[in-house]
Amino acid sequence: MAGRRLRIALVAGEASGDLLGAGLLEELKQRFPDAEFAGIGGPRMQAAGLEAWHDSSELAVMGLAEVLRHLPRLLRLRRRLSRRLLDWRPDVFIGIDAPDFNLGLERRLKQAGIRTVHYASPSVWAWREGRAAKIGRSADLVLCLFPMEPPIYARHGVDARFVGHPLADAFPAHPDRAAARERLGLHDDPPVLAVLPGSRLGEIRRLWPVFIEAARLLTLGVPGLIVAVPAADAACRAAIEQGLDGSQLANVAIYDGQAHDIMVASDVVLLASGTAALEAMLAKRPMVVGYRISALTYRLVMWLGMMRTSRYSLPNVLANEPIVPELMQHDCTPENLASAVMGWFGDPDARAALLPRYEHIHAKLRGNASASAAEAVAGLLAK
Template identity: 45%
Template structure:
């Protein structure tokens, strides 16, 4: 293998940035001269990745949002494809973002560039048509979840189960009192973590509902409840502060954090989590949660029709049953959410059952992901 291995990558959002940064670090340990370039985020750049476009350009939400940004994204993909076909990297790794990456991978693979897709698109959640597309696009899939490899093996697509990096990072036990002390929160008050999402589109849909839910919990059920809200960006923090203002919830004790989702979840008795990777973080921290989501009505209708999984939230999908409640779309009213959260808070026996199920999931997902993924990439390169 020549001296400098050239590895092109595309990640589309924060969770992909995290995965890719760990993979880059593991690959650099084995291939010290390798160069990495493409589209990525700040964590990848911190590992020496050369981002030709910032990742934010690709982070859209739902079908309707995607249509609005279609021309810009299609333009980026055309330019990127041309550059990659000109310089022909040794391998291309698409990190999640299947709508952007699979088409690109198909073109690169048919031109003789090796392609890996890291993070199986959720074929377990969607009708199986997508798997044929994946077969044309990739030399190998790196799968994060144990229910995925059998689906690929059935179609004779090379697949490696690598586990989930969050299961490596998050300790098997999180001490609630220690985290409360770290965040200077009282030891014995009811504390709820609110995770309304990481993107502005999600906050636009969820922030007011989350604020009203907290307000109701204080007014109707637990007057001494506190609410910890981790937000990932300045924009989303502003959106949440705006919602507190418009809902006249200035009296409610919200503690807004920059990042620190795991601390917020660890300090909480119960969490309200907008569906996504955060639900997996909450599961690995072993606390009960309510999973909620609202998207544009049209997008939801399309998703409902295409899905064949009964659950939206990863914790329930991984457990194969409803371990924690999912309250979605029109059902996701502040009344319903507040009632469900308080019920979980009061049911200490259920909290133990939930913790046991999530501990078992944690062991299954803890696979030393970055190492396993790096080995698969190197095998593909050779």
């Protein structure tokens, strides 16, 4: 319609998508100050100017088994949203993370003549590569956070751009450990183990008991050890505190958020696989990665042969070799985790050798990601 303001629709799932979306939205507003922004987002995107038709928490579902339980509700939400978007006719639609929800939505909008972007690429390096072609049928443009992803899409004729990772922009090259400890009230330089059992209640229920016992075993070999745990929100804090009831783990400090400071302040990090592993690498801390998914999800993934990688954590994927221990599913036991963490505490040479590897990866991931992503979207709009 002549004289109509530019319309940009965005749909983000979970806190990580909300963070990506907020940075992108702020950059898009600088380029298109009169544009309208609407869709699904969390508090950061809403603060940046998104008219939220739904909150991103409605999409926060993980794992095959969990998705199956919520599938009817999610399908109803996607149908309603699709109709509303087709009526609104945005100039571009940007699906942010949540591929199980967004890719189907993008495909329908693309078929209706609406330009579509997917930000960021799902882990095509971990799952079957044929997904790249499927994603290309949904998205006119794929924005990638990691440099190894665009070549995979190129083999399938999909336009994909590496824009850098916003977290690499957010972390300094040399984090200030002393300042982080001061902010957290950790005085007298005690040994600190950062423990991050996940930001979802399902993750915490599966991993926190295992991590608690691993930390308890470590206190036997590391005198004065403080276990620092960030809670993503009030519900996570309640689950973490409940898990401690009856445990024999002492010297636990639970913080509301402050995950970045806790990692920087720590000597070693014990964490759930995922974005937290990337954050620990950017914080320049040795880590041990442990993860368990539900038994049903694990059986389905193995039965379907969906995994195409033997490396799960991002530091190992980006280094293309195992630079940090990762203990998955049946290997994720308190004894194995404690032994791997103790290896870092007891080997300063190994910790020192890890630092230049981290710094090299950090430099490759820096690219003013939000601005680069906005430029790519602007280029698509200009076509």
